Amino acid sequence: MSARRLIALGALAGAAALLFAPDLAAAAGDAVGHGAPAPQPTAADYPRIGSLSGRTVVWVFAQMHLFLAAFVLAVPIFVICIELAGVLTRDPRYDQMAHEFMKISMAAYSFTALSGGGLMLGLILFYPMVMGYMTRVFQGQTMIYALLFLMESALLYIYYYSWNALRYGNRKWYHMSIGLILNTVGLTLMFIANAWATFMMSPAGVDPAGALTGSVWAATRNPLWNPLNLHRFLANIAYGGAIVGAYAAYRFLSATTAEERAHYDWMGYTSNIIAVAGFLPLPFAGYWLMAEIYAYSQQMGITAMGGVLAWLFIIQAVLIGTILLAANYYLWCGLGRTDEGMRFGRWVKYIAVVILGGFLVWVTPHSLILTPAEVQQLGGTHHKILGPLGIMPAKNIAVNLMLVFTFLSFQLFYRSSRTPSVSWAPIGNAVIVALYGVGCLNIVGAGIYGYVTPTVYKVGASVPQVATTLSIIVFSAIIDGFMLRGAKTSKVHWGRMGQRSQYALFVLPVAFTWLMALMGYIRSSLRTHWHIYTIMKDASPESFIPTIGEAGNIITMITLLFMALIVFIFWLSRLGSTSQPAPAATRSVEAEA
Amino acid sequence: MTFLKVMTFSLAVLFTYTLFANVLPQVQSNPPAEEEPLAAGDLDMDGLIAWGERIFRGKGTCTLCHNNLGRAPDLLAVNLAKEFSERMADPRYQGAAKGATGAKAVEAYIRESMFEPSAYVVAGFGKKGSNDTVSPMPAVDKPPISLSEAQAHALIAFLEDRAGLDVTVPLPTGEAVADNAGTADSGGDEEEDGPATTAKAAIEKFTCNACHDLFGSEAGAGPKLAGVGARLGRDGIAKAILQPNAEIAKGFEADIMPKDFADQMRIREFDLIVDYLMTLKAG
Amino acid sequence: MLAGGRWLAVIAALAVWAAYFYSVDAALMKAQGLPVGWDLMPK
Numbered sequence: 001m002s003a004r005r006l007i008a009l010g011a012l013a014g015a016a017a018l019l020f021a022p023d024l025a026a027a028a029g030d031a032v033g034h035g036a037p038a039p040q041p042t043a044a045d046y047p048r049i050g051s052l053s054g055r056t057v058v059w060v061f062a063q064m065h066l067f068l069a070a071f072v073l074a075v076p077i078f079v080i081c082i083e084l085a086g087v088l089t090r091d092p093r094y095d096q097m098a099h100e101f102m103k104i105s106m107a108a109y110s111f112t113a114l115s116g117g118g119l120m121l122g123l124i125l126f127y128p129m130v131m132g133y134m135t136r137v138f139q140g141q142t143m144i145y146a147l148l149f150l151m152e153s154a155l156l157y158i159y160y161y162s163w164n165a166l167r168y169g170n171r172k173w174y175h176m177s178i179g180l181i182l183n184t185v186g187l188t189l190m191f192i193a194n195a196w197a198t199f200m201m202s203p204a205g206v207d208p209a210g211a212l213t214g215s216v217w218a219a220t221r222n223p224l225w226n227p228l229n230l231h232r233f234l235a236n237i238a239y240g241g242a243i244v245g246a247y248a249a250y251r252f253l254s255a256t257t258a259e260e261r262a263h264y265d266w267m268g269y270t271s272n273i274i275a276v277a278g279f280l281p282l283p284f285a286g287y288w289l290m291a292e293i294y295a296y297s298q299q300m301g302i303t304a305m306g307g308v309l310a311w312l313f314i315i316q317a318v319l320i321g322t323i324l325l326a327a328n329y330y331l332w333c334g335l336g337r338t339d340e341g342m343r344f345g346r347w348v349k350y351i352a353v354v355i356l357g358g359f360l361v362w363v364t365p366h367s368l369i370l371t372p373a374e375v376q377q378l379g380g381t382h383h384k385i386l387g388p389l390g391i392m393p394a395k396n397i398a399v400n401l402m403l404v405f406t407f408l409s410f411q412l413f414y415r416s417s418r419t420p421s422v423s424w425a426p427i428g429n430a431v432i433v434a435l436y437g438v439g440c441l442n443i444v445g446a447g448i449y450g451y452v453t454p455t456v457y458k459v460g461a462s463v464p465q466v467a468t469t470l471s472i473i474v475f476s477a478i479i480d481g482f483m484l485r486g487a488k489t490s491k492v493h494w495g496r497m498g499q500r501s502q503y504a505l506f507v508l509p510v511a512f513t514w515l516m517a518l519m520g521y522i523r524s525s526l527r528t529h530w531h532i533y534t535i536m537k538d539a540s541p542e543s544f545i546p547t548i549g550e551a552g553n554i555i556t557m558i559t560l561l562f563m564a565l566i567v568f569i570f571w572l573s574r575l576g577s578t579s580q581p582a583p584a585a586t587r588s589v590e591a592e593a
Numbered sequence: 594m595t596f597l598k599v600m601t602f603s604l605a606v607l608f609t610y611t612l613f614a615n616v617l618p619q620v621q622s623n624p625p626a627e628e629e630p631l632a633a634g635d636l637d638m639d640g641l642i643a644w645g646e647r648i649f650r651g652k653g654t655c656t657l658c659h660n661n662l663g664r665a666p667d668l669l670a671v672n673l674a675k676e677f678s679e680r681m682a683d684p685r686y687q688g689a690a691k692g693a694t695g696a697k698a699v700e701a702y703i704r705e706s707m708f709e710p711s712a713y714v715v716a717g718f719g720k721k722g723s724n725d726t727v728s729p730m731p732a733v734d735k736p737p738i739s740l741s742e743a744q745a746h747a748l749i750a751f752l753e754d755r756a757g758l759d760v761t762v763p764l765p766t767g768e769a770v771a772d773n774a775g776t777a778d779s780g781g782d783e784e785e786d787g788p789a790t791t792a793k794a795a796i797e798k799f800t801c802n803a804c805h806d807l808f809g810s811e812a813g814a815g816p817k818l819a820g821v822g823a824r825l826g827r828d829g830i831a832k833a834i835l836q837p838n839a840e841i842a843k844g845f846e847a848d849i850m851p852k853d854f855a856d857q858m859r860i861r862e863f864d865l866i867v868d869y870l871m872t873l874k875a876g
Numbered sequence: 877m878l879a880g881g882r883w884l885a886v887i888a889a890l891a892v893w894a895a896y897f898y899s900v901d902a903a904l905m906k907a908q909g910l911p912v913g914w915d916l917m918p919k
Binding site: 426427430431433434435437438439442446449453454456457460461463464467468471 | 882885886889890892893894896897900901904905908910916917918
């Protein structure tokens with residue numbers, strides 16, 4: 001084994017050690033329970049600064065921090081994947097794109113840290129007792145968090161600035177190792193922060209009064225920790241893809257040469273793939289999170305979906321519907337890049353019907369808040385036909401079919417530039433068509449099953465639906481993988497896209513950003529009037545859950561702030577490569593010298 | 594120009610979402626209001642029942658699940674008297690009111706349903722995968738519901754009245770009514786004659802460690818309890834404490850462990866002990 | 877490939893996928909502690 005291989009292995013081992021570091025340190029700090037229970041603040045214990053709403057200040061900083069953190073965690077994930085693709089395919093375009101993705105996100109890191117600092121300041125200023133308690137519970141883990149940030153910064157700068165120096169051969173592998181450790185550190189940071197957030201919702205490792213009874217690890221590994229870890233990991237990838245897609249779309253629209261247009265069209269396509277790939281498994285991660293919430297506390301679960309926060313899930317449906325429609329629309333426009341692509345074009349309208357239909361079903365509410373006059377008009381508290389579309393079986397059918405057909409759009413696009421040359425291609429196609437057909441029937445059947453069986457079975461039937469969707473995606477991808485080996489590829493005319501298609505790439509990040517903030521509002525509201533659920537009551541004057549309208553306005557304000565910041569960050573990334581030409585006098589002096 | 598077009602488009606999309614959020618029905622959810630303390634003298638039986646109904650619809654958050662959506666028995670819609678007697682006569686029912694009849698038995702059944710919801714789960718309403726042995730309902734005297742003794746009595750009175758039975762719970766005294774918080778304070782000090790407030794105090798109060806090896810007592814008259822949570826589960830432990838003769842551990846004899854813990858222990862003390870035993874690791 | 881062979885492939889594929897999804901459905905329901913009969917209805 002050469003010295004270089006040893007070093008690479010050492011780097012990997014180091015990465016693994018880093019991943020476990022917080023847990024080891026926490027386990028080392030495993031002492032007897034720290035007896036102090038949670039404080040029970042009264043209204044007077046909450047500091048007031050002028051007429052500032054402490055909750056809004058913390059909300060703005062927290063949400064900005066989450067937007068930026070999601071972005072800066074996601075980019076290194078797909079950058080290293082693209083970098084690897086570049087090594088495996090020996091196509092230099094991949095490496096250039098990976099480098100460019102890193103460049104446009106560099107400035108975001110300092111803003112992430114700044115907003116994180118602002119968040120901490122806001123929490124200390126307005127909720128000192130909560131912060132005091134949380135640091136008592138998590139002790140040394142907070143210091144590890146700070147140290148990891150230092151490591152993240154160092155690794156990030158090294159990863160970016162060494163790109164050209166560690167460009168080929170073995171050095172490329174060192175570079176990717178650095179990227180791997182960077183990702184490991186970033187993920188660990190997210191896992192630690194997730195532990196704090198989920199501890200506030202589903203506290204573990206503490207007694208009913210809030211005193212730590214186990215180790216920090218027990219508090220970390222509370223019931224909602226891993227569901228949130230998975231959900232945020234996937235959502236970050238989707239989000240990062242959406243944001244860089246907007247960058248690519250903007251550069252495409254303002255491109256002046258055909259090469260530029262081709263380059264940014266390809267970048268937009270790749271970004272859309274990343275966003276959709278991260279997006280497809282998200283509903284399942286979200287379902288797991290919701291299921292764990294229900295398992296932990298049925299009250300909390302019902303508050304979310306059957307109680308005061310129920311309408312928010314209709315807004316979520318609208319947002320996800322627009323995201324899927326935009327992503328699909330972009331893929332359909334993309335069919336025009338190849339000459340053969342248009343023959344799939346005639347199927348697009350059927351896919352559109354399914355996606356739109358699914359969206360409409362998903363948007364249909366079940367329980368309506370009606371006046372008595374409206375109840376009379378309706379002939380009951382629920383609409384006879386639309387009412388049944390409002391409950392879970394219908395919604396599950398809708399979302400699973402939407403995901404299957406979104407994948408179909410992608411598969412059609414992928415096929416549009418490849419003609420299979422294997423002899424068994426017709427059978428392969430038949431197998432895939434049968435898979436889609438039987439799979440969709442199964443999804444619909446499992447949904448209808450939910451209408452005729454008891455509640456427990458209704459809920460249980462959603463798992464086969466998920467498995468079906470995943471099966472369709474995985475198996476058809478595998479079959480295609482074999483079937484398109486050595487396929488005849490036709491030219492993809494990168495850059496041959498209408499202007500309208502790029503706007504789909506703007507809808508994605510706007511909708512995603514608003515959706516993330518909405519979900520954050522829901523997640524925080526699930527705690528109702530508790531700081532730490534069942535342990536520490538929120539006695540501040542702002543302990544109520546604001547109305548959707550108020551929350552929507554604050555969310556929009558934060559989204560606008562974020563959009564402005566992203567524009568600034570992208571502008572900064574281009575600023576570095578511009579330079580002013582020297583004035584004429586100096587030029588002639590230089591010419592003489 | 595491109596920048597303006599893109600920005601205008603993005604802002605339009607953003608505006609649509611904001612508008613949508615503002616036209617939907619607006620509901621603000623406030624934390625539960627503190628109950629106004631009622632003067633004990635004013636509270637007659639009708640007042641108690643009315644208070645119970647208010648708690649049922651309000652602080653108790655009962656209607657969150659006990660409604661016509663199928664999550665829990667719809668207590669307001671069914672014939673409660675019939676329901677109660679059917680449940681208590683169910684062969685699966687092994688709770689405190691087993692074999693008993695009359696208003697006092699119904700009170701015991703209701704009380705058990707509120708404080709130990711998993712003691713008996715009506716068929717079809719159990720947690721998924723538990724085969725109707727674990728209830729998704731939280732105990733009403735613990736957070737997040739945290740009803741006080743007086744509030745619990747009011748609820749029982751309301752349900753008994755609705756079932757057409759005589760109310761068997763006493764009217765609250767002045768001190769009990771003024772106690773709104775419901776949760777025990779978390780000080781951890783135990784009073785001489787009062788209820789134990791920590792697991793250790795409860796175990797010492799009922800001298801469990803005199804026979805079982807707990808807190809370093811090294812007593813061997815009763816079975817070892819290391820890992821008992823994993824072995825028996827919550828229900829198994831509960832049964833072992835409340836009905837010690839139901840199942841005797843190998844190598845031990847019947848009629849040694851006191852049979853009257855169900856009468857001696859407060860529910861909170863019982864819970865503290867069971868919670869603690871669940872945390873004991875094997876080996 | 878013969879046209880008849882193509883139809884055979886489709887029917888065979890349908891049968892295979894149907895069997896696959898049926899067994900997955902049954903296994904997943906059972907794994908969640910929900911007993912189902914041969915027709916996948918609650919037992």
